[in-house]
C-alpha cells in the first residue's frame with residue numbers, strides 16, 4: 001500500500017547531548033516523520049476522522065524534545081516512535097529522523113542524525129514483559145540425549161531443566177523404543193505463537209520427519225504452559241490438552257513447579273514406565 005503522512009523539517013530547541021556544554025544550553029534539532037497508515041478512506045471521503053490529524057504527532061514531537069532530557073539522538077528517535085505508535089492504533093509503522101543542526105564537532109558538518117523505523121509488532125515485542133513458560137521435550141530415535149541437549153542449547157530464555165526420565169512410549173505403534181523426556185522452564189518475551197515456531201524450528205534442526213501420529217521421533221518439543229494464558233486455536237492449545245494425563249510430562253514438570261502439579265494428578269497416574277536417568281548440567285551444555 002505504502003500510504004504515509006509526512007512531516008518534514010520540524011524544528012525544535014531542546015537539551016540533548018552527551019557533552020557538558022550540551023547539557024547546559026539548549027540547541028536546535030530538526031525532525032522528519034513518516035507515519036504509515038491506510039489512507040484509502042480519507043483519500044476517498046475527505047473526512048479528517050478517517051485519518052490522523054498531523055497536528056497531534058507534531059505536538060508530541062515538540063513536547064518530547066522540549067521537555068525530556070536525553071543524551072542520545074537514538075533515544076529521542078525511540079521516544080518519538082513509541083509515542084506516535086501509541087497515540088493511534090491505526091498507525092502501523094513510524095519512521096523518525098532526528099537531526100542535530102549544529103553538532104559540536106571540530107569539522108565542517110551540516111548536521112548529524114539518526115533514523116529509526118519501527119512497526120507496531122517491533123514495539124510490542126520489546127514492551128512485552130517476560131512470561132514464565134514450560135516446554136516439554138521428548139526423543140526416542142537416534143542419540144536421544146544429544147538431541148535434547150542440542151535443543152536446550154538453542155532454546156531462548158532457558159531458566160531451568162528438570163531431571164531426565166526414560167519413559168515407555170504412550171500411544172503410537174508397538175515397535176518403538178523408550179523415550180527420554182524432560183521439561184524446561186523459560187522466561188520469554190516471545191508471544192505464544194512465536195514460541196511455537198521456535199519449538200518447530202528445534203524439531204526441524206533435529207531432522208524430525210513426521211510420519212504416523214505418536215510415531216518415533218528424534219525430537220518433539222511442545223508448549224505446555226505459558227503463564228496463566230489459555231489458548232484454543234487450530235495451531236496451538238495451551239495448557240497442553242493432554243499434559244495432566246501423562247506421567248512423562250507431569251513427573252519432570254513436578255521437579256520444577258510442584259505447585260502446578262497438585263498431588264491428586266500424580267497419584268491418579270500410572271506410576272509405571274517412568275525411570276529417572278539423570279540430570280543435564282546447564283553450565284556445561
Ligand code: PH2
Pocket residue numbers: 137138139167168169170171172179181214220248
Ligand atoms: N510423546 C507423545 C506420545 N507418547 N510417550 C512418551 N513416553 N514420551 C513422549 O514424549 C511421548 C509419548 C506425543 O508427543
Ligand code: MG
Pocket residue numbers: 220221222
Ligand atoms: Mg508431544
Ligand code: MG
Pocket residue numbers: 220221222
Ligand atoms: Mg509435539
